[in-house]
Amino acid sequence: MTRYNISVIPGDGIGPEVINAATTVLDACQNHYGLELDYTFHDFSADLYRRTGRKITPADMDEIGTSDAVLFGAMGLPDVRTPEGLELGAQVEMRAHYGLFASLRPVRLYEGVTSPVKADSIDMLVIRETTEGMFAGLNDKHEPSDETASDRMTITRATSEKLFDVAFAQARARRERGTPGHVTLLHKSNALRSNVLLEKVFDEVAARNTDIGSAKYYIDAGSMHMVMDPSRFDVVVSENIFGDIVSEIAAGLVGGLGVAPSADVSLTHGVFQPSHGSAPDIAGQDVANPIAMILSAAMMLTWLGERRDDQRCTIVAEHIQTAVRTTLASGPRPRDLGGSAPTREVVEAIISNLPASDAATSEGLK
Ligand code: NAD
Numbered sequence: 001m002t003r004y005n006i007s008v009i010p011g012d013g014i015g016p017e018v019i020n021a022a023t024t025v026l027d028a029c030q031n032h033y034g035l036e037l038d039y040t041f042h043d044f045s046a047d048l049y050r051r052t053g054r055k056i057t058p059a060d061m062d063e064i065g066t067s068d069a070v071l072f073g074a075m076g077l078p079d080v081r082t083p084e085g086l087e088l089g090a091q092v093e094m095r096a097h098y099g100l101f102a103s104l105r106p107v108r109l110y111e112g113v114t115s116p117v118k119a120d121s122i123d124m125l126v127i128r129e130t131t132e133g134m135f136a137g138l139n140d141k142h143e144p145s146d147e148t149a150s151d152r153m154t155i156t157r158a159t160s161e162k163l164f165d166v167a168f169a170q171a172r173a174r175r176e177r178g179t180p181g182h183v184t185l186l187h188k189s190n191a192l193r194s195n196v197l198l199e200k201v202f203d204e205v206a207a208r209n210t211d212i213g214s215a216k217y218y219i220d221a222g223s224m225h226m227v228m229d230p231s232r233f234d235v236v237v238s239e240n241i242f243g244d245i246v247s248e249i250a251a252g253l254v255g256g257l258g259v260a261p262s263a264d265v266s267l268t269h270g271v272f273q274p275s276h277g278s279a280p281d282i283a284g285q286d287v288a289n290p291i292a293m294i295l296s297a298a299m300m301l302t303w304l305g306e307r308r309d310d311q312r313c314t315i316v317a318e319h320i321q322t323a324v325r326t327t328l329a330s331g332p333r334p335r336d337l338g339g340s341a342p343t344r345e346v347v348e349a350i351i352s353n354l355p356a357s358d359a360a361t362s363e364g365l366k
Contacts, residue, residue, distance in 0.1 A: 002310050003036040007067040012045045013278025014288035015073025021290030021347045022297040028351040033316050046080040046088045056090045061097040069300045072273035095130045098269035101159050102166045103128040105247045105262045105275055111329040113255040124233045125170055126250050128243025129163050130264055135240050155194040157201055164205035167237040171212045182213040182234040186222040186242055258289025258336040261296040272300040286342040289334040291324055323353040
């Protein structure tokens with residue numbers, strides 16, 4: 001049986017709480033289904049930086065990167081800043097270090113969760129590019145001034161091609177599970193030179209994937225369509241900053257950040273974390289919704305299963321998703337979804353809703 005080494009970075013605020021929730025569910029899966037995971041915990045956080053000045057280094061990331069996957073809680077505290085005035089975020093540095101160019105953010109309206117828009121069902125995958133765009137210039141030399149400040153938006157053909165290849169492959173895989181199989185690019189080529197190249201590369205990749213439908217909207221109109229008629233979208237792909245914003249608009253349609261998982265991947269590395277941040281406003285109160293982190297852990301198992309051709313991982317990921325679906329449909333519900341259940345009660349319910357390890361649902365397990 002394959003054992004997996006998982007690096008775990010709890011981080012700040014509710015990060016450690018949701019990481020504890022996810023590892024508790026994964027531990028239950030180890031007991032129920034014979035999954036084998038070894039965790040190595042890494043204590044990097046904005047809080048550590050505030051106390052000691054220590055932050056994650058390239059050598060740390062090299063070491064962490066030797067594991068099979070990284071589970072990441074959330075990092076950053078609004079009042080902890082670098083000398084440049086920016087927040088500390090190891091997630092941005094890891095994206096650059098490991099070349100994690102695609103952030104996959106599934107957006108699904110679960111039974112029992114109310115959407116602020118009228119929609120029978122919402123099921124999309126938002127893919128945000130995460131190494132270039134407006135974040136490409138973060139390490140540029142910065143001349144401090146109170147009068148002018150600027151950021152640089154960079155798009156490259158190489159990364160855009162990889163990104164769109166992933167988008168069309170994901171649409172194809174989703175179509176096998178019953179979704180329309182369609183990719184929409186959100187961009188701003190009417191005003192930004194960088195986005196002219198983005199659109200051009202998208203058209204070229206779409207022309208190589210004519211079995212999958214494609215569409216393009218300017219980011220402003222596309223954001224409106226997403227709110228007014230989310231059923232137009234299946235796979236949505238965009239550059240870094242637009243993808244950042246639109247993935248949270250999409251999360252808002254299905255119950256908010258507490259149910260919004262994500263996977264930052266390259267062709268070799270994967271960092272699995274919720275879309276939300278460290279939520280310092282609710283940290284330490286046992287009210288954080290752990291579902292986004294737990295679904296991110298399930299995405300990690302799906303990714304490991306595909307890479308290692310390990311059916312056990314794929315099936316366990318599906319079992320976690322089933323348990324989350326059952327829990328959301330029948331309760332208990334966390335505070336952000338209108339309930340009053342503490343984090344640990346939601347975790348216990350998810351574990352109790354894990355499907356039995358029988359032949360019908362998990363052939364070959366245990
Ligand atoms: P946030 O996502 O932490 O919180 C936004 C709102 O959503 C808050 O009201 C919070 O209480 C709520 N929320 C978030 N996750 C929740 C959960 N699991 N359950 C219930 N409610 C939840 O965003 P923010 O307040 O803008 O940022 C707080 C800190 O997190 C900042 O320092 C920011 O830089 C950092 N941040 C980190 C990441 C990351 O680690 N990937 C991402 C975004 C923000």
